[in-house]
Amino acid sequence: MKKRGAQVLVEELKHLGVDAMFGIPGGMVIPFFDALYDSGLRLILTRHEQGAAHMADGFSRATGRVGVCVATSGPGATNLVTGIATANFDSVPIVAITGQVKSSAIGNDAFQEVDITGITRPISKHNYLVRDPKNLARTLHEAFHIASTGRPGPVLIDVPVDIFTAEIETDGPGKVEVNLPGYRPKRDGNVRQIRLAAEAINAAEKPIIYAGGGVIISGASDLLAELAHTANVPVTTTLLGLGCFPETDPLALKMLGMHGTVYANYAIQNSDLIIAVGARFDDRVTGKIDTFAPHAKIIHIDIDPASISKSIRVDVPVVGDAKHILEELLRHVKPVDRSPWLAQIAEWKKKHPLVYDRTCVDGIMPQYVIEQICAATKGEAVIVTEVGQHQMWTAQWYTHTKPRHFISSGGLGTMGFGFPAAIGAQIGRPEAIVFDISGDGSFQMNIQELATIAANKVPVKIAILNNGFLGMVRQWQQLFYKKRYSGTVLKGNPDFVKVAEAYGVKGMRVTRPEEVRSALDEAIAHPGPVLMDFIICPEENVFPMVPAGEAIDRMIGGMA
């Protein structure tokens, strides 16, 4: 049977389990949108392609499934770039489909032509330009396979318009074989290495687990908790690892690194063994690299061999999927009494808890808003953030207890990520309460997606922590640049409540601490989307903090 390429693509997408995708049409994808029209596959029309890419990303992080976005050639494709790079940095499986000018015109500077495979090569896990219609179905299946296995990541498929319209012989969807001789991600860790790791753990006096986003991707949270409890090892997590180990657990040290807890950083610096699981020793975690954990032996469990010994020399590398490795590791790990170490950590916790000034009269304290969001949602909401101070306050002051409940742009640090990602998360998990915690700066980077939530009745709760600044940069300027607030004062901010209302979205302004909880309760009870504009203390800072280039136990501020 013959079918048009666009039809084949839509049928294969449905066969792969896709029920919603995000995007905007344009000249070169009209045939694809035509095939979508009565396909039953839900299209979420966004207002900017960047929004589409972040929505696919948020959808994926919230559900563990592959997120899909679509854009036309040229500017449509280039608008996806930030979203693809964001997903790539944080190992998120998305598939981006872009239209391309017709095959015969490629390379001729045709209208809306851009070499998107060239542009996205260094920021995607893989990409394709489909040159032969008969490869279309196989390419899509390969893209899904590559995106979702190994260390996940974004895959882009660039489809010239004549491939969409070509007649293709097909036996129906799913009848293609993936042929990737160069792609064999390793699942099981080397057994000998795992034994070495277990021996090191059993012998350590002051071990610490340093868990990252890989634990969540792998679905290894329960096994990680089992390891911690069996061996009596405290756990600190990265930003992307938040929720992989419940912060209500006595062994939890919350986040480490630049804005981590003092006790997590002290524990790392004083440990004799670091068990890194699905984390990559990012510079925001290690601080000055040659001062990092000077006495520690390092076990590094990661699916990406290139992450191992990249920035930190590792003693026991174990390459593979965290879940399978932890399963095997647990067979060899023995219960060990580590009371002196745990007592030391308890003392640090008592001496250096996270603190903020609860007496500010200048507005609402942002940390208080985060605490109240956690209380009002019983810690069960899907929390999505943008990037900046509000992101760090959320990391610090929300009590993270569940995997896939905290979504944030970690590696790339993309402002404007949170709102569309929250929309994607809500589409993927319609039953969940989804919050976008934002700053007034970040929110304006994809504010146009208010139309998307209005049109699709996506009940995302937006909480803007409004301080009238690009706050994180302002904080650096205050601390390190003599308060010269260059380019960080957000003059011209709109009235966010009115903006929301103009889109038909419920808007609320909250200016006093005693109104915070009731406003949150009202927003959560409201069946549709809500925008809450919290006017916060304008010059509140994120503390504690490791100044750039310092050792991570040289923290400033926020000391009780």
Added chain:
Amino acid sequence: MSETHGYSTHIISALVTNTPGVLARIAGLFSSRGYNIDSLAVGETENPDMSRMTIAVHGDEAVLEQIRKQLSKLIDVIKVQDFLGREYVQRDLMLVKVSAPAAKRNEIFELTKVFEGKIVDISATHVVVEITGPEIKIDAFIDLMKPYGIREVVRAGRIAMLRGVREAK
């Protein structure tokens, strides 16, 4: 006796799928991660679906380890082999155009013979000599030709192969 003497660089051999963009992908990897590439030679293998890339690089062991790992991560790369510590043969190829008036020709012919090179073109004023071998030999030949007047040098990327029956697959 291995012919590794005279090479300061390090050989990595990569078997890759013969797809468009694979060269750009590898070149892009080297430039974006700041690896120093000395030479790169690409050619189809006995299997037309695959190409072999011979990459000469320099860097310390940590950098070389990252290069191997990052190359292996590319979907189009089927196998990466590092020739460090292995017995292998390697060849550079050079064409050099030298000014050669009749009076000087015999000298150039003799030197070419000593270097086991070939005269591949002669005109009234110039000859083109083909030299293959390790880098040090090619550099030596260039030095010897300088007094005669070198008009043009073209060098190909280095190729290398393990000795014995162990194929780089």
